[in-house]
Amino acid sequence: MDNITQPLNTYNLISSAPTHLWIGSPELVHSQVLRALHNVLCTIVQCQQTCVHTHQLANEQHPYVLFLRPTRTYTREHIEILHKVCSYKLEENTKFYCVIYQADALGHAAASSILKLLEEPPVGYNFILVAQRSESILPTIRSRCIISTYQAYTTHCSDALCLNMSTQFTGDPLQFMQTLEKLEIDEISSLTYLDHIFSFWQSKCMTAYNNSDQVALKSYNLACSLLLFHIKNPPVPGSAVLMWKNIFLHMSLFLKPANQATV
Numbered sequence: 008m009d010n011i012t013q014p015l016n017t018y019n020l021i022s023s024a025p026t027h028l029w030i031g032s033p034e035l036v037h038s039q040v041l042r043a044l045h046n047v048l049c050t051i052v053q054c055q056q057t058c059v060h061t062h063q064l065a066n067e068q069h070p071y072v073l074f075l076r077p078t079r080t081y082t083r084e085h086i087e088i089l090h091k092v093c094s095y096k097l098e099e100n101t102k103f104y105c106v107i108y109q110a111d112a113l114g115h116a117a118a119s120s121i122l123k124l125l126e127e128p129p130v131g132y133n134f135i136l137v138a139q140r141s142e143s144i145l146p147t148i149r150s151r152c153i154i155s156t157y158q159a160y161t162t163h164c165s166d167a168l169c170l171n172m173s174t175q176f177t178g179d180p181l182q183f184m185q186t187l188e189k190l191e192i193d194e195i196s197s198l199t200y201l202d203h204i205f206s207f208w209q210s211k212c213m214t215a216y217n218n219s220d221q222v223a224l225k226s227y228n229l230a231c232s233l234l235l236f237h238i239k240n241p242p243v244p245g246s247a248v249l250m251w252k253n254i255f256l257h258m259s260l261f262l263k264p265a266n267q268a269t270v
């Protein structure tokens with residue numbers, strides 16, 4: 008059986024196991040990969056993705072990441088590079104990430120030759136395979152990976168709090184407080200909400216990035232950093248409402264209600 012999981016958030020996900028298969032449209036998954044790698048590599052608290060890691064990852068030149076792309080298919084040379092990179096012994100507590108794009112292009116021979124790596128990754132090595140469809144990946148590879156499927160955010164989450172903090176964000180504190188009061192929100196449900204809202208702003212970042220809209224990108228990035236901070240530091244018992252008030256207050260500062268028109 009494949010271990011199909013719905014991605015919670017990429018930060019927890021990428022640290023949960025060394026071998027992953029991420030399914031989705033190439034653009035969407037690529038942006039998830041960059042963000043996830045940034046989150047595990049960057050140690051700046053609430054980093055707004057202006058750091059050196061962000062640049063190195065965007066240029067695919069990070070010293071702790073190998074980005075592997077097929078020319079048309081994966082050749083023996085590609086696989087040799089992968090094996091060579093993974094043969095180096097890493098320093099203690101160091102992590103190295105191998106991103107294998109278009110894993111659907113791994114032919115039978117190439118796939119077989121990396122099975123062992125995926126099965127028993129050398130200490131510190133992590134693999135993210137990226138593909139458009141999971142059926143196109145050999146079952147032997149699939150069974151080694153934690154599989155996550157990424158879909159562009161749609162308004163599938165019709166929950167009032169999610170809407171209030173995503174597509175229908177107005178910055179109106181009264182309306183927000185009424186929504187919050189109706190929910191009787193606790194620490195556990197807060198985590199699910201955080202994930203939904205985070206994935207929404209993450210997809211907004213990607214759209215702004217693709218449109219070279221620097222102003223929007225900056226404010227969406229702030230929203231993502233804020234949400235990510237709370238995902239990494241979940242509310243302690245009894246503090247869920249306070250956390251949401253804080254998040255709302257901060258989001259109101261950098262997301263102008265005018266964004267509504269573009270949401």
Ligand SMILES: [Zn+2]
Pocket residue numbers: 045049050051054055056057058059060061
């Ligand atoms: Zn950073």
